Amino acid sequence: MSWSPARLTVLAGPSGVGKSTVAAMVADRHPEVFLSVSATTRAPRPGEVDGLNYQFVSREEFEAAARVGQMLEWAEYQSNLYGTPRQPVEDALGMGRPALLEIDLAGARQVRDAMPGALQVFLVPPSFADLRRRLEDRGTEADAQVAGRLARAEAELAAADEFDFVLVNDQLDRTVVELARLMGLK
Numbered sequence: 499m500s501w502s503p504a505r506l507t508v509l510a511g512p513s514g515v516g517k518s519t520v521a522a523m524v525a526d527r528h529p530e531v532f533l534s535v536s537a538t539t540r541a542p543r544p545g546e547v548d549g550l551n552y553q554f555v556s557r558e559e560f561e562a563a564a565r566v567g568q569m570l571e572w573a574e575y576q577s578n579l580y581g582t583p584r585q586p587v588e589d590a591l592g593m594g595r596p597a598l599l600e601i602d603l604a605g606a607r608q609v610r611d612a613m614p615g616a617l618q619v620f621l622v623p624p625s626f627a628d629l630r631r632r633l634e635d636r637g638t639e640a641d642a643q644v645a646g647r648l649a650r651a652e653a654e655l656a657a658a659d660e661f662d663f664v665l666v667n668d669q670l671d672r673t674v675v676e677l678a679r680l681m682g683l684k
């Protein structure tokens with residue numbers, strides 16, 4: 499199978515598996531890639547920059563944008579809304595740039611319905627214990643939130659076979675090279 503590089507790729511996978519790191523590294527090594535910046539109603543974590551990691555918006559702003567179709571997909575995760583602003587992705591694809599979305603399982607399913615040609619990649623941890631360690635070590639969430647994220651991760655991992663490809667994130671560099679290869683990047 500050969501991929502045309504100017505296409506949409508979805509990178510999904512449970513919280514804590516390393517999606518953001520992998521996506522940022524692919525975009526860094528392949529500047530032609532448009533890495534979508536999601537909108538979210540969640541509060542910024544220390545060090546997160548508005549417009550870079552996320553567009554941090556109010557629930558009212560988010561809902562208004564979603565209502566008029568400005569989100570390509572969106573989902574609720576731990577009481578916050580997360581979504582992909584549609585226009586920048588369409589602009590990038592229109593210019594022939596490959597676009598990469600780092601989103602959750604619910605969002606990946608919406609993209610699958612709306613854009614069945616998108617490449618769907620699922621990133622999984624080497625083990626569930628590894629995911630637990632990563633989430634705990636990250637230290638960005640309260641214990642209850644870590645527990646919630648792990649419970650959701652367990653359910654999400656069962657959805658791996660919905661995806662075109664499953665990548666095990668055991669060695670970061672190899673994962674990045676492999677995702678770039680699946681995206682048809684040179």
Ligand code: 5GP
Nearest residue numbers: 513536572573575580581582600601602605
């Ligand atoms: P976090 O709070 O850890 O940044 O993100 C929580 C979850 O929301 C992660 O699984 C992340 O991939 C997902 N997420 C981030 N942006 C989007 C988005 O635009 N749409 C959807 N559906 N999920 C997103």
